[in-house]
Amino acid sequence: MAAHSAVLSMSKIINPFWGGLLGNTAKVFGTTVTSHRSKTLLTGENIPPPAKYGGRHTVTLIPGDGIGPELLNHVREVFRFSCVPVDFEVVHVNSALETEVDINNAITAIRRNGVALKGNIETKHTMAPSVKSRNNLLRTSLDLFANVMHCQSLPGVQTRHKNIDIMIIRENTEGEYSSLEHESVSGVVESLKIITRNNSLRIAEYAFRLAREKGRRKVTAVHKANIMKLGDGLFLECCREVASGYPDITFESMIVDNTTMQLVSKPQQFDVMVMPNLYGNIVSNVCAGLVGGPGLVPGANYGRDYAVFETATRNTGKSIANRNIANPTAMLLASCMMLDHLELYDHASSIRNAVLTTMNETRLHTADIGGQGTTLEVVQSIMRFIQSKGQLTSDL
Amino acid sequence: MTTRSLRSLSGALKPLFNGHLSRPPPARYGGRHTVTLIPGDGIGPELANHVRELFRFCCVPVDFEVVNVDSSMASEDDINNAIMAIRRNGVALKGNIETNHNLPPSYKSRNNLLRTTLDLYANVMHCQSLPGVRTRHRNIDIMIIRENTEGEYSSLEHENVPGVVECLKIITKTKSLRIADYAFRTARAKGRRRVTAVHKANIMKLGDGLFLECCKEVACGYPEISFDSMIVDNTSMQLVSRPQQFDVMVMPNLYGNIVSNVCAGLVGGPGLVPGANYGEDYAVFETGTRNTGKSIANRNSANPTAMLLASCLLLDHLRLHAYASMIRRAILSTVTETRLHTADLGGQGSTSDVVQSIMNAIQSTGPQTLSI
Numbered sequence: 151m152a153a154h155s156a157v158l159s160m161s162k163i164i165n166p167f168w169g170g171l172l173g174n175t176a177k178v179f180g181t182t183v184t185s186h187r188s189k190t191l192l193t194g195e196n197i198p199p200p201a202k203y204g205g206r207h208t209v210t211l212i213p214g215d216g217i218g219p220e221l222l223n224h225v226r227e228v229f230r231f232s233c234v235p236v237d238f239e240v241v242h243v244n245s246a247l248e249t250e251v252d253i254n255n256a257i258t259a260i261r262r263n264g265v266a267l268k269g270n271i272e273t274k275h276t277m278a279p280s281v282k283s284r285n286n287l288l289r290t291s292l293d294l295f296a297n298v299m300h301c302q303s304l305p306g307v308q309t310r311h312k313n314i315d316i317m318i319i320r321e322n323t324e325g326e327y328s329s330l331e332h333e334s335v336s337g338v339v340e341s342l343k344i345i346t347r348n349n350s351l352r353i354a355e356y357a358f359r360l361a362r363e364k365g366r367r368k369v370t371a372v373h374k375a376n377i378m379k380l381g382d383g384l385f386l387e388c389c390r391e392v393a394s395g396y397p398d399i400t401f402e403s404m405i406v407d408n409t410t411m412q413l414v415s416k417p418q419q420f421d422v423m424v425m426p427n428l429y430g431n432i433v434s435n436v437c438a439g440l441v442g443g444p445g446l447v448p449g450a451n452y453g454r455d456y457a458v459f460e461t462a463t464r465n466t467g468k469s470i471a472n473r474n475i476a477n478p479t480a481m482l483l484a485s486c487m488m489l490d491h492l493e494l495y496d497h498a499s500s501i502r503n504a505v506l507t508t509m510n511e512t513r514l515h516t517a518d519i520g521g522q523g524t525t526l527e528v529v530q531s532i533m534r535f536i537q538s539k540g541q542l543t544s545d546l
Numbered sequence: 547m548t549t550r551s552l553r554s555l556s557g558a559l560k561p562l563f564n565g566h567l568s569r570p571p572p573a574r575y576g577g578r579h580t581v582t583l584i585p586g587d588g589i590g591p592e593l594a595n596h597v598r599e600l601f602r603f604c605c606v607p608v609d610f611e612v613v614n615v616d617s618s619m620a621s622e623d624d625i626n627n628a629i630m631a632i633r634r635n636g637v638a639l640k641g642n643i644e645t646n647h648n649l650p651p652s653y654k655s656r657n658n659l660l661r662t663t664l665d666l667y668a669n670v671m672h673c674q675s676l677p678g679v680r681t682r683h684r685n686i687d688i689m690i691i692r693e694n695t696e697g698e699y700s701s702l703e704h705e706n707v708p709g710v711v712e713c714l715k716i717i718t719k720t721k722s723l724r725i726a727d728y729a730f731r732t733a734r735a736k737g738r739r740r741v742t743a744v745h746k747a748n749i750m751k752l753g754d755g756l757f758l759e760c761c762k763e764v765a766c767g768y769p770e771i772s773f774d775s776m777i778v779d780n781t782s783m784q785l786v787s788r789p790q791q792f793d794v795m796v797m798p799n800l801y802g803n804i805v806s807n808v809c810a811g812l813v814g815g816p817g818l819v820p821g822a823n824y825g826e827d828y829a830v831f832e833t834g835t836r837n838t839g840k841s842i843a844n845r846n847s848a849n850p851t852a853m854l855l856a857s858c859l860l861l862d863h864l865r866l867h868a869y870a871s872m873i874r875r876a877i878l879s880t881v882t883e884t885r886l887h888t889a890d891l892g893g894q895g896s897t898s899d900v901v902q903s904i905m906n907a908i909q910s911t912g913p914q915t916l917s918i
Contacts, residue, residue, distance in 0.1 A: 275751075342712050411807040411810055
């Protein structure tokens with residue numbers, strides 16, 4: 151039965167026509183197929199933890215561009231300092247090249263290791279349109295269908311809004327990011343936004359299951375179904391269908407323009423939000439801005455078999471690269487999420503506590519949150535905190 | 547708040563009319579203008595009534611031709627009548643017409659139909675921090691120019707394979723050039739320094755890439771105005787942390803929708819910002835965020851400010867500048883009084899109180915009937 155669902159998802163990827171055929175089967179035998187598919191969907195439930203060779207995990211590391219390399223070096227430093235049993239396999243991706251050899255190597259490495267930590271790879275506008283976004287290629291090839299971002303007001307950071315706790319689940323592989331565009335008539339460009347029933351059901355199920363796991367009360371679907379009736383209408387319908395299977399969780403829907411306006415005036419009303427790709431991009435950036443900026447929020451991309459961790463707002467940060475002023479918090483919290491995924495909970499909590507405690511100290515705030523601290527100072531303070539709280543090497 | 551500073555603020559709120567110098571002002575029959583009024587649904591009818599009340603009180607030489615559009619009917623007769631009326635009069639004031647999700651997908655959004663048929667290609671929304679309204683950000687002054695007819699709102703969708711829907715987003719060179727030109731002309735007319743194009747060209751390379759290219763082309767013809775571009779996700783994050791950096795923004799349809807709602811939220815909510823839709827030959831005025839407001843309809847709690855400021859934009863378009871400034875000044879002085887704030891601004895005032903106060907302000911500062 152696992153094979154059946156694997157065939158379903160595989161055929162959907164390989165041949166959309168086939169996916170439609172099997173989709174018919176899904177409609178007729180809806181319950182059977184859905185229940186089997188759902189078993190394999192939850193990341194970390196059925197997937198065995200990555201193999202530990204000699205007690206150590208191997209994680210793919212993609213430095214990316216801009217502030218990526220320096221932040222990932224700091225992550226390695228902190229991991230080494232805390233004796234975390236993780237080895238990094240570094241794969242460089244050159245964004246200036248037009249060939250896809252680099253990114254394919256990275257994808258193979260992630261398939262091998264199962265987990266990755268990455269910086270953002272720049273997409274140059276000046277290159278030909280046939281050069282696809284590397285980040286997008288990675289997400290779609292590995293079918294990392296859910297992007298999860300947890301925006302929480304941090305106590306030490308002063309923001310205009312307080313008590314924000316929003317979990318954003320964004321469909322990561324289709325929608326407006328299909329990279330399908332053509333110019334049939336010169337001067338008229340058509341961009342295709344694809345919404346499929348399978349992917350919408352999948353992301354809705356992921357959202358509700360996550361909400362239930364974390365004890366959340368409410369899921370809000372964000373859409374624009376008054377204008378895109380078929381597309382977002384399908385997405386909304388799928389969410390409603392899945393919602394009926396979770397009676398303990400309230401489901402509501404909101405149009406994206408109203409959502410952004412509410413986020414700016416009263417963000418405390420939102421709990422869990424699920425949405426297609428583009429709205430997810432905009433809403434997650436608005437929420438990141440509300441809790442203090444791009445330097446504070448980590449993001450995770452989950453697929454059925456793989457997980458890739460990065461900063462939530464995926465900024466390259468070219469203008470602040472190599473100047474020791476970038477905020478390492480987002481990348482370090484992303485690495486903590488990765489440790490949780492690898493089931494190394496102790497290490498994850500110790501590093502996370504250290505990061506959050508350091509955030510409380512205003513004199514260590516970096517430029518993006520209004521302070522004058524440097525990256526190095528922040529990292530050293532984190533390491534000092536870990537040293538003071540952690541076990542002494544002599545005790546181990 | 548001194549009257550002089552209020553006056554300068556109301557002067558700053560005057561919309562563009564220089565771009566329409568080539569178009570003659572609408573014909574005045576017997577010295578009075580005729581304007582189409584579409585009440586719409588939700589709070590539209592009551593706010594439209596307040597506008598009429600206020601205009602009558604101020605002796606504004608405008609007659610309203612009311613055209614009702616029933617949103618529950620599937621036939622397009624109603625909206626076609628409205629469109630014909632607007633073609634006849636040239637100018638309209640409208641409330642939002644509800645788009646019921648339960649109707650089949652072949653039923654197009656009435657508001658969208660109106661905009662595309664009349665080719666109202668530019669939606670202009672001016673978000674300014676109002677002095678009397680307390681918000682988390684201060685000194686916001688952003689002008690948002692949004693392409694109003696194409697982009698994601700083409701209503702072109704199909705389901706070739708069951709379970710797979712394709713929505714088409716159309717970007718054309720002519721329309722992108724047109725909206726970019728409008729944006730730069732407006733910026734020049736208002737003495738603005740900077741235009742920012744908002745896009746997502748790293749993902750939608752051809753579509754938003756074309757839009758960006760057109761903006762760059764037009765920018766070359768306006769050397770005194772600096773042009774830059776920003777990706778929409780970064781834009782929304784910047785808007786939430788530091789909105790004061792933006793001056794004029796130009797963008798395609800969907801991003802315009804989202805960004806304008808974010809800005810409306812930043813300056814105080816949907817009840818405060820007016821919006822205008824300009825085309826080559828027609829102009830339609832409405833609230834900036836196009837809310838139907840079904841849940842607060844007929845409860846005397848809606849904020850009339852947005853609709854009344856939209857009617858001032860209408861008067862400016864008709865070149866009745868004296869009336870426009872008079873009403874605008876009165877509205878702004880009323881908005882500074884916290885005890886008159888309606889529920890959306892955190893107060894407990896009612897709509898009729900606000901309108902009454904505006905009328906009192908006009909009466910106390912306007913010319914006496916004897917002297918006319």
